[in-house]
Amino acid sequence: MASVGSNGSTVSGRLRSGDVLHAGLAVALLLGVWSVGGLEVSTGKVSSVEAMNGSTVLLPCTYSSCIGIKNLFFNWHYNDNGTLIKLCDGVIRAEGVEPKYNINHSRVSFVGSSESSNISILLWNITFEDEGQYICFARNQKEKNRNHSTIFTLFVVDQMKEVDKTLTVIIVSVLGGVIGLVIIVMVIKALVVHFLLKDDEKNKECLVSSSGNDNTDHGLRGAKADAKGTPKA
Structure with missing residues (x-):
């Protein structure tokens, strides 16, 4: 009976460890799906731009979420030596609904659209003081307020660099x-x-x-030979 009890406890211990392992795998899988399909904002393939003093520049930002969005809150800030200056903010109530936004800067225009998952802005008549980092931030209520941000860097120059075309x-x-x-x-x-x-x-x-001439010559010669060889009556 003692051995049976020992084997029974061993089997139950294995079952418990197996349950823990399965639960851990399930949690890891859920976390993986959550991280892959969760909210992300991006500036695209280029994270910086060099623009002429006095020109207008696009600060790009798009959002994505495989889970979907609800009351997506977003904003733009300029990092002024550690001090964040708000440029604009807004909310997108649901997918396909155009954002409601507020502009907090005189030279900023919002050019985004929910149709293209776009929350980009334009910065007009830039100066050297506008050079620096611009932060695009978003928070999705549908994902328990999961948030994400990205940085776009602006460089302001007097003139564009000439590209060596040699x-x-x-x-x-x-x-x-x-x-x-x-x-x-x-x-x-x-x-x-x-x-x-x-x-x-x-x-x-x-x-x-030449072959025609040869045939003619042979023909004439043959005719002459025949004429000479004909006996007289």
């Missing part, structure tokens, strides 16, 4: 030379083939005419 010119010149050489070779080849065909045609004509 390498491009060299590549274009080499490609042009190669293409030109190929064209010349093809033209020469076509001319050679053309003249060879003409020579072949001339040779064929000569052979035909």
Whole structure:
């Protein structure tokens, strides 16, 4: 009986450890799905831009969530040496509903749309003081107020840097030379083939005419021979 009790306790212990393992895997899976499908904001493939002093620049930001959105709150801030200055904020009640927003800066315009999951802004007539980091933030009530933010960096310059086109010119010149050489070779080849065909045609004509002359000569000679060989009556 003691051994049975010992085996029973061992089996139950294994079952409990198996249940714990399964529960842990389930929690990890749920967390993985939550992290993958949760709210994210992004500035796209480019996280910075260089713009001319006095120009207008787009500060891009889009949001995404596989779970969906409800009362999505968003805002833009400018990081002024550690002090966050609010540029605008707004709320998107549900998917497909256009955002309601407030502008807190005289040179900022909101250009986003819920149709494209876009919460971008325009900054007009930029100055050197506008250079720095701009933070796009969003919070989704449908995901228990899960939030996410991203940073876009603006550089303001007097004039745009001239791109060194030397390498491009060299590549274009080499490609042009190669293409030109190929064209010349093809033209020469076509001319050679053309003249060879003409020579072949001339040779064929000569052979035909010479063979006709030979037949005529042989025919005449044969006729003369026959005429001479005919006995007189």
